[in-house]
Amino acid sequence: MVYKGSCHCGQVAFEAEGELQDVIDCNCSICLRKGALLWAVPRQQFRLLTSTDNLSTYRFNKHAIGHNFCSNCGMHPYAEGKDRSGTEFVMVNARCLEGVDPDSLTVQHFDGRSL
Secondary structure: OOEEEEEOOOEEEEEEEOOOOOEEEEHHHHHHOOOOOOEEHHHEEEEEOOOHHHHHEOOOOOOOOEEEEEEEOOOOEOOOOOOOOOEEEEEEEHHHEOOHHHHHOOOEEEEEHOO
16 A cells, blocks of 8 residues: 655655554654654655655764654654665654554554664
8 A cells, every 4th residue: 555644744745655554663762752653664665755855864873764854844754774684764654644543553662772
């Protein structure tokens, strides 16, 4: 299934394709503060529909993940990175997807604090 998503103001919009059932609730310092529910999608199943001109990226700790946010409204709709094997992925904030009830998703807790 193809899901559409965006930041709050709509200046960052995207599509992600896959089966959305499980999401990750990470307790690392940034995810805990954002309150995001993350859906892992292979990079080739993600398409940015708007210009990157509206994006800002924050990297911290090992600088392995680019936490993207809208430079206008501040919303964090997705992050990008590579796994240990070098495969690119996108972590979509499921709370930014249209027509998705976060309460209907299975939440997996991830101890990102320990990384």
